[in-house]
Amino acid sequence: MEEREIRVRFPTSAPAAPLLAISRRLALALLIVLLNWGLVVVEHDSYTDNADGEVSVVDALYYTTVTLTTTGYGDITPVTTGARLVNALLVTPMRLLFVVILVGTTIQALTERSRQQFRLSRWRSRVQDHVVVCGYGAKGRNAVRELLRKGHPKERIVVVDTDQKALADAAEAGMVTVAGSAARAEVLAEALVDRASTVIVALDRDDSSVLVTLTARQLAPRVTVVAAVREAENADLLRQSGATSVIVTSETAGRLLGLATDSPDTVDVVEDLLAFGSGLDIVERDVIPVEVGHAPAELVPAVLAVLRNRRRHNVDDPDLGTLRTGDRLVQVQPARPDGAPQAGVRRP
Numbered sequence: 001m002e003e004r005e006i007r008v009r010f011p012t013s014a015p016a017a018p019l020l021a022i023s024r025r026l027a028l029a030l031l032i033v034l035l036n037w038g039l040v041v042v043e044h045d046s047y048t049d050n051a052d053g054e055v056s057v058v059d060a061l062y063y064t065t066v067t068l069t070t071t072g073y074g075d076i077t078p079v080t081t082g083a084r085l086v087n088a089l090l091v092t093p094m095r096l097l098f099v100v101i102l103v104g105t106t107i108q109a110l111t112e113r114s115r116q117q118f119r120l121s122r123w124r125s126r127v128q129d130h131v132v133v134c135g136y137g138a139k140g141r142n143a144v145r146e147l148l149r150k151g152h153p154k155e156r157i158v159v160v161d162t163d164q165k166a167l168a169d170a171a172e173a174g175m176v177t178v179a180g181s182a183a184r185a186e187v188l189a190e191a192l193v194d195r196a197s198t199v200i201v202a203l204d205r206d207d208s209s210v211l212v213t214l215t216a217r218q219l220a221p222r223v224t225v226v227a228a229v230r231e232a233e234n235a236d237l238l239r240q241s242g243a244t245s246v247i248v249t250s251e252t253a254g255r256l257l258g259l260a261t262d263s264p265d266t267v268d269v270v271e272d273l274l275a276f277g278s279g280l281d282i283v284e285r286d287v288i289p290v291e292v293g294h295a296p297a298e299l300v301p302a303v304l305a306v307l308r309n310r311r312r313h314n315v316d317d318p319d320l321g322t323l324r325t326g327d328r329l330v331q332v333q334p335a336r337p338d339g340a341p342q343a344g345v346r347r348p
Contacts, residue, residue, distance in 0.1 A: 029098055
């Protein structure tokens with residue numbers, strides 16, 4: 001199977017359209033050729049051909065091309081004063097413009113390539129603790145949307161995908177993109193996964209998700225890998241492959257559908273928690289000093305869980321006790337547009 005080229009792309013203020021720019025330059029060059037050709041055809045009696053003395057329509061086209069490209073074999077020449085004035089006043093500027101178009105296109109291509117190489121070198125030297133998103137489909141886009149809502153800078157989100165349309169959308173949105181399969185080590189290495197803080201695996205195939213997780217874990221043993229899986233039976237396989245957290249999409253959707261049969265209002269609350277920037281939201285935050293020493297149940301809004309020493313405790317866990325410095329709370333709060341959590345209020 002043919003492998004795709006690995007290519008890093010940076011966001012631009014305006015979406016790049018190199019083919020359109022080249023097409024416009026080509027059209028302008030062709031217009032110059034046609035205008036010059038027309039002038040020679042109209043004035044063909046003012047020219048002489050060393051071969052047979054006559055300048056045909058084809059001879060006029062030949063003369064136009066060798067003149068504009070500055071080849072100038074000298075086999076066809078203007079012999080009248082009028083034809084020479086036309087060459088001096090009209091054809092010469094066309095010739096210069098034609099050359100400028102050709103040279104300008106080459107210089108622009110070289111300049112753009114050099115600029116991209118400079119940006120790539122600078123990005124590689126500076127990027128650290130970024131998020132690599134493997135797959136920019138529906139799941140990947142929503143994951144990026146949540147990252148941005150939580151305050152992650154666009155320049156520290158790298159999207160890896162094989163779909164050029166998805167990559168163009170990500171680049172237009174302001175993110176660095178890497179073209180290629182995330183299951184290939186060289187592609188993830190190009191995304192500098194060894195310096196990343198998190199890898200989000202948001203692919204549509206479970207087997208591909210496993211391969212990407214294994215590859216990411218091999219290149220970056222300490223990176224956090226968050227992966228989505230379609231079937232629950234593959235969740236354990238993903239965890240064994242090195243995924244830190246696994247979200248089962250089919251099981252989650254199926255349970256909500258079953259729950260909606262008897263408790264549609266409950267499903268509305270869950271959807272409200274998962275919606276962006278409205279209603280309720282689930283946030284994770286650090287315990288603040290005034291909360292230390294109090295039981296989680298004393299806080300408002302309600303605390304769902306406490307994270308202590310990389311272990312999750314339910315609020316009714318008898319081993320949890322009171323809150324300590326360094327604990328993190330998982331809490332339900334009113335959603336804020338900026339995604340920032342709010343400190344809890346202690347119950348009186």
